[in-house]
Amino acid sequence: MKTNHTYTGDCIDIMLNKIDINSIPLIFADPPYNLSGKILNLENNTTGGAYFKVNEEWDTFNYNDYLLFSRQWLNAAYRVLTLNGSLYVSCTQHNIGEILFIAKELGYKLNNVITWYKVNAMPNITKRTFTHSTEFVCWFVKGKNWIFNYDAIKQFNPHKTKSGDNKQMRDFLDFIELPIVQGKERLRGENGRALHPTQKPEKLLELIILASSNENNIVLDPFFGTGTTGVVAQRLNRQWIGIERNNDYINLSKKRLNAA
Ligand SMILES: C[S@@+](CC[C@H](N)C(=O)[O-])C[C@H]1O[C@@H](n2cnc3c(N)ncnc32)[C@H](O)[C@@H]1O
DSSP states (O other): SSSSSEEESSSSHHHHSOTTTOOEEEEOOOOOOOOTTTTOOOTOOOOOTTTTTOOOOOGOOOOHHHHHHHHHHHHHHHHHHEEEEEEEEEEEEHHHHHHHHHHHHTOEEEEEEEEETTTTOOOSSSSOOOOOOOOEEEEEEESSSSOOOOOHHGGGSSSSTTOOOOOOOGGGEEEEEOOSSSSGSSBBBBBOOBSSOOOOOOHHHHHHHHOOOOTTTTEEEOOOOOTTHHHHHHHTOEEEEESSSSSSHHHHHHHHHHHO
């Protein structure tokens, strides 16, 4: 098994056949949410695609296939996690029910559902529901002795003591406010459009990697996309493994990792 390396191919196959059993302390997975298929684009938006509804071949399943796919990758991830390993899964209201149910069935324990409040969420175009402004990150563990670096993540608490020190976590809940990726962090093509529809904020990965891994640990991302997990892992002195099916995204992540 190679580290600081992106495997090309299907993550289920690679986690079953190329990654050592019980070897990975931390997995961050940002899987397809099965949102695609219904086009609802905002004409004339200037955000480089941030407000375009995700509509990708890799995100389109019929419901039973989605359940099977989720079960298969969650099972393969369980195989490669160390006995005290952590799995963080990015979700929305569209797939959180399925992910929670299947993961519990496979033997994972749920530690937290972290709510990410997107301060610049997509506008409420239809005006038929409350505005969708949150995503979730489910933190699962395989055994009992998981890593949780409480002191390292106190810095994420926006509230400080009178002397400016980091406060206890009482003020820092399973809740984080972050914009969706924009500005310099967003990877764009020459036409100004985002090069990947679901690039995740580096700050979110910082929180997860600092909380649930130690230096030199391996962090695996089975849905690597633009390589956000690799970039942050590298910066925080962790090893990383990416898995991605799409060669364009792999090339993009290689450039990004080299530049970082
Ligand atoms: C939601 S995106 C991840 C985006 C990533 N978190 C980022 O910050 O760029 C999911 C990615 O998984 C890839 N993918 C989908 N199914 C896959 C599979 N079975 N094996 C490996 N990669 C897959 C897609 O090509 C897509 O780039």
